[in-house]
Amino acid sequence: MIQNTARPRGRPRSFDETGALQKATQVFWSKGYDGVTIDDLVAGMGVGRPSLYAVFGDKRAIFLRVLKAYAERKGASAAKALLSPQSLRDSIAGFLRYAVESATEKGSARGCLMMCVAPLVNDAEVQRFLQSSVASGAALLERRFRDGITAGDIPTDFPVAMRAILVTDFARGLTMRAQIGTPRKTLLKEAQEAADLVLQPRRV
Amino acid sequence: MIQNTARPRGRPRSFDETGALQKATQVFWSKGYDGVTIDDLVAGMGVGRPSLYAVFGDKRAIFLRVLKAYAERKGASAAKALLSPQSLRDSIAGFLRYAVESATEKGSARGCLMMCVAPLVNDAEVQRFLQSSVASGAALLERRFRDGITAGDIPTDFPVAMRAILVTDFARGLTMRAQIGTPRKTLLKEAQEAADLVLQPRRV
DNA sequence: CTAATTTTGAACCATTCAGTTATATATTGG
DNA sequence: CCAATATATAACTGAATGGTTCAAAATTAG
Numbered sequence: 328m329i330q331n332t333a334r335p336r337g338r339p340r341s342f343d344e345t346g347a348l349q350k351a352t353q354v355f356w357s358k359g360y361d362g363v364t365i366d367d368l369v370a371g372m373g374v375g376r377p378s379l380y381a382v383f384g385d386k387r388a389i390f391l392r393v394l395k396a397y398a399e400r401k402g403a404s405a406a407k408a409l410l411s412p413q414s415l416r417d418s419i420a421g422f423l424r425y426a427v428e429s430a431t432e433k434g435s436a437r438g439c440l441m442m443c444v445a446p447l448v449n450d451a452e453v454q455r456f457l458q459s460s461v462a463s464g465a466a467l468l469e470r471r472f473r474d475g476i477t478a479g480d481i482p483t484d485f486p487v488a489m490r491a492i493l494v495t496d497f498a499r500g501l502t503m504r505a506q507i508g509t510p511r512k513t514l515l516k517e518a519q520e521a522a523d524l525v526l527q528p529r530r531v
Numbered sequence: 532m533i534q535n536t537a538r539p540r541g542r543p544r545s546f547d548e549t550g551a552l553q554k555a556t557q558v559f560w561s562k563g564y565d566g567v568t569i570d571d572l573v574a575g576m577g578v579g580r581p582s583l584y585a586v587f588g589d590k591r592a593i594f595l596r597v598l599k600a601y602a603e604r605k606g607a608s609a610a611k612a613l614l615s616p617q618s619l620r621d622s623i624a625g626f627l628r629y630a631v632e633s634a635t636e637k638g639s640a641r642g643c644l645m646m647c648v649a650p651l652v653n654d655a656e657v658q659r660f661l662q663s664s665v666a667s668g669a670a671l672l673e674r675r676f677r678d679g680i681t682a683g684d685i686p687t688d689f690p691v692a693m694r695a696i697l698v699t700d701f702a703r704g705l706t707m708r709a710q711i712g713t714p715r716k717t718l719l720k721e722a723q724e725a726a727d728l729v730l731q732p733r734r735v
Numbered sequence: 736c737t738a739a740t741t742t743t744g745a746a747c748c749a750t751t752c753a754g755t756t757a758t759a760t761a762t763t764g765g
Numbered sequence: 766c767c768a769a770t771a772t773a774t775a776a777c778t779g780a781a782t783g784g785t786t787c788a789a790a791a792t793t794a795g
Contacts, residue, residue, distance in 0.1 A: 336770045338770080358565075542792050570782075742790080747784105761772075762769105
């Protein structure tokens with residue numbers, strides 16, 4: 328059997344690459360992009376300065392990796408929250424609940440890296456990435472609404488695209504209020520209310 | 532008649548104080564708090580470095596004045612958009628339309644200083660100010676909903692407080708999407724749709 | 736016209752910061 | 766044990782940054 332976990336030649340690294348990126352996420356999340364210095368990253372990631380440049384590149388490169396890894400994790404969790412429940416009502420409510428819970432997690436900065444930090448980064452690639460993430464989030468919701476139509480949870484003339492967007496807007500609003508300190512309990516109640524509202528059929 | 536605009540003693544200022552603050556608003560709005568250097572403010576406000584420190588204080592003090600002036604202006608405009616129309620529908624739609632229009636203004640940075648920039652400022656006074664602003668915005672909307680009840684536009688069991696919060700959340704979501712480049716036309720359509728939705732009575 | 740007062744412009748200083756370099760250290764291969 | 770390789774530690778460098786100082790300029794009071 329081929330040992331493809333063969334140790335590389337030189338001195339082994341004293342840090343774990345993905346672990347260091349996770350720590351970098353917290354650094355950016357709590358201080359914002361411009362507020363972070365290389366020394367903040369060195370301290371927060373537990374990686375020496377030269378190693379940091381050698382392995383990850385400069386601040387911008389680190390942020391891009393952090394952002395993409397974060398988006399992947401959060402996207403997967405959100406999709407799970409959205410697609411696991413049977414009923415459409417539980418799906419939408421679960422999606423919004425997840426948004427609130429992850430924005431009010433203990434031990435982590437409040438809010439959300441993608442909604443509260445990344446939009447301020449003045450970088451074309453970051454902006455493009457955000458736009459595509461927003462679009463795919465809305466697309467996921469739209470698909471769930473369509474499944475709700477075929478399952479008979481909502482009428483066939485339900486405005487799926489618009490309501491999908493509205494749900495993402497709600498999530499954004501809830502996340503921002505989390506960031507400025509609105510307590511989880513309050514937000515969770517609103518999330519449920521929003522889920523009910525957004526499922527109402529077209530006209531009264 | 533008493534000339535209370537009597538010129539002060541020494542050399543007259545070469546800049547207008549409130550005008551300089553307006554310019555500072557644009558600087559913070561486009562670059563974010565941490566991204567702004569004193570030199571950015573010196574250049575953007577048209578005020579010399581020593582004068583800037585003498586008249587306004589340091590970056591934090593300038594930002595606080597900027598934020599409060601901005602909140603006053605925007606708050607007044609939003610209140611006008613909300614309270615001018617006769618029908619509740621036009622009020623809510625007007626409020627959301629104003630949010631979109633001011634977040635997509637040409638010649639100004641996209642988004643909103645209070646929603647997109649200020650929440651990231653790691654400062655207790657800023658956070659307190661934001662929380663109270665958010666609360667008074669929601670209170671204004673709630674009052675408008677109550678007036679709608681007395682006018683017979685919505686039923687008496689309409690969940691005024693919750694819907695007021697939902698409207699502000701929508702506004703936040705729309706504003707953030709404006710910031711990352713969603714076109715005004717798209718957002719305006721969504722704003723109208725959201726206004727309709729949020730006015731639906733409690734149950735189907 | 737002169738003295739007092741205030742703002743302005745330029746230069747200045749200590750500090751912080753991004754990115755690099757040089758040297759020491761840990762590991763594998765032979 | 767020695768050469769080769771890769772990482773870690775610490776120190777270094779030039780540029781940017783926040784904040785101050787000081788002489789020159791513009792104005793009013795007398």
